[in-house]
Amino acid sequence: MSKYDRLLHLLNILRSRNNLKAADLARECEVSERTIYRDIMSLSSANIPIYFDDGYKLLTDAFLPPLNFSLEEYLLLKLGLNSSPMSVNTPLGKSAKRVLAKIDASLSPEVKNRLGDLGDPLRINLKTTGDFSKLGLIFNLIEQSILNRRTVGLDYESLESGKSTRDVDPYALVFKRHSWYLLGFCHYRQETRTFRLNRIKKVTLTDRNFERKSDFSVEEFFRDSWEIYQGKLIEVKLRFFGKAVKVIESGPHHPSETVTKEKDGSLLYTVKVKGMEEISRWILGFGEMVEVLEPEELRVNIRETILKMQRLYSG
Numbered sequence: 001m002s003k004y005d006r007l008l009h010l011l012n013i014l015r016s017r018n019n020l021k022a023a024d025l026a027r028e029c030e031v032s033e034r035t036i037y038r039d040i041m042s043l044s045s046a047n048i049p050i051y052f053d054d055g056y057k058l059l060t061d062a063f064l065p066p067l068n069f070s071l072e073e074y075l076l077l078k079l080g081l082n083s084s085p086m087s088v089n090t091p092l093g094k095s096a097k098r099v100l101a102k103i104d105a106s107l108s109p110e111v112k113n114r115l116g117d118l119g120d121p122l123r124i125n126l127k128t129t130g131d132f133s134k135l136g137l138i139f140n141l142i143e144q145s146i147l148n149r150r151t152v153g154l155d156y157e158s159l160e161s162g163k164s165t166r167d168v169d170p171y172a173l174v175f176k177r178h179s180w181y182l183l184g185f186c187h188y189r190q191e192t193r194t195f196r197l198n199r200i201k202k203v204t205l206t207d208r209n210f211e212r213k214s215d216f217s218v219e220e221f222f223r224d225s226w227e228i229y230q231g232k233l234i235e236v237k238l239r240f241f242g243k244a245v246k247v248i249e250s251g252p253h254h255p256s257e258t259v260t261k262e263k264d265g266s267l268l269y270t271v272k273v274k275g276m277e278e279i280s281r282w283i284l285g286f287g288e289m290v291e292v293l294e295p296e297e298l299r300v301n302i303r304e305t306i307l308k309m310q311r312l313y314s315g
Contacts, residue, residue: 003039006031009098010039011048011058016104019055070111077103135180139173141203142182146170149212151187153204156195164188168195169210172218177227183218185210192221194228223255224274226282231275237293238269244289253282276301 006029013020013028022033029036044050049059078100145152152170157163166188174181180197224233240248245267248259253271260268273279276298283290283302292299 005098007039007043009101010036011043012098012101012104014050014056014058016101018057019053021055025056135197135200138197138200138203139180141205142170142173142197145203145205146172149209151206151208151210153202153206154195154200155202155204157199157201159199163201167206168193169212171212171216173197174218176222181228183221192216193230224272226254226273226275226278229275229278231277233272233274234276234295234298235270235272236279236295236298238271238283239291239293240267240269240286240289241265241291242289244286247286280305 010025010029013025020028022036025036026033029039031039040050040056051057051059142152144150149169151167153165154168155163155165166186168182168187169185170182171185171192172183174183174194182195182197182200184192184195186193222228239262245265248267248269251257251259254273256273257269257271260270262268271279280298280301283292284305292302
C-alpha cells in the first residue's frame with residue numbers, strides 16, 4: 001500500500017471510529033506505531049483536525065460530504081464486500097476491508113443512526129476450500145497480467161496430470177464452486193482452460209502481449225458446464241423419485257434443463273452438459289431417489305461407483 005493510500009485508509013478509519021490508540025491504528029494499517037505517528041503528523045500538516053482524547057479522533061468530518069446511500073443500499077454493499085470471495089483470507093480481502101472502511105466513514109448521520117444495533121442482518125456464506133491468504137502475490141501478478149494483456153508462465157500442479165509448466169494468456173479470475181480460478185488460453189493445450197488458483201505454484205511474467213478474442217465471454221464459456229469442468233457435450237436423462245422431486249422442482253439447477261412431471265409422480269429431468277464428472281457427483285448425492293436413463297456410459301459409471309462403495313462398506 002502506498003503512503004497516499006495508507007493516509008486515506010487511516011483517515012477513513014478515524015472518520016468511522018473514535019478512541020483508537022496508535023497500536024490499534026498500526027494493526028489496522030499493518031505498519032509500525034512509529035509510522036502511524038508520522039502519518040498523523042502528515043495529516044495534521046494538511047490541516048486535517050486530528051486530536052487525542054483517550055484515543056485519536058477527528059475534530060470534524062465536515063470537509064468530506066456524506067455518501068448518499070440508503071440503509072438498504074449500504075447493507076447490499078456490505079453484504080457483497082463481506083462475502084467469502086472477499087473475506088480476509090482471500091487475495092481481495094484487504095482491498096474489500098479498505099473499501100468498506102471508506103463507505104462506513106462517509107455514511108450520512110441518518111443511516112448511521114438507523115444502523116444502530118442491527119449487526120449483520122444479511123449474510124452470504126460461500127464456503128471456500130483451501131487457504132487463499134498465501135496467494136496474494138500470485139493473484140496480483142495474474143490480475144496485472146489480465147489488465148496488461150501479458151502472457152504468463154505457470155508452474156501448475158493438476159490432480160490428474162501432476163506438475164507442468166505452460167504459458168497461458170490470462171483472461172479472467174473467477175470465483176466459482178468455493179474457489180478462485182484463472183480462466184485463460186493454454187498454449188500447451190491450444191484451448192481455453194481453467195486453472196485453480198491454489199494449484200498454481202509460480203507465476204512468471206513474460207514480455208509477450210496477447211489479443212483476447214473480441215467475442216469471448218466468461219458466461220458463455222461456462223454455459224454448458226455443470227459447474228467448472230469442460231469436456232464433451234452430452235445429453236443426460238434422469239428420473240427422480242420421492243423427496244428428490246421437490247428438490248428438483250425448486251430449481252432451476254442448470255440453464256439447459258427441462259423437467260417433465262410423470263403420471264406416477266416422478267420427474268423426468270433432461271440436461272445438456274460438458275463432461276460427466278461433476279454431474280455424476282450431483283447425481284450420487286440423491287442416492288436411491290434418482291435413476292440415470294441416458295447416456296449408457298454415465299449409467300455404467302454410476303453403477304461402478306456404487307459397487308465400489310458397496311465393497312468399501314461390506315466389510
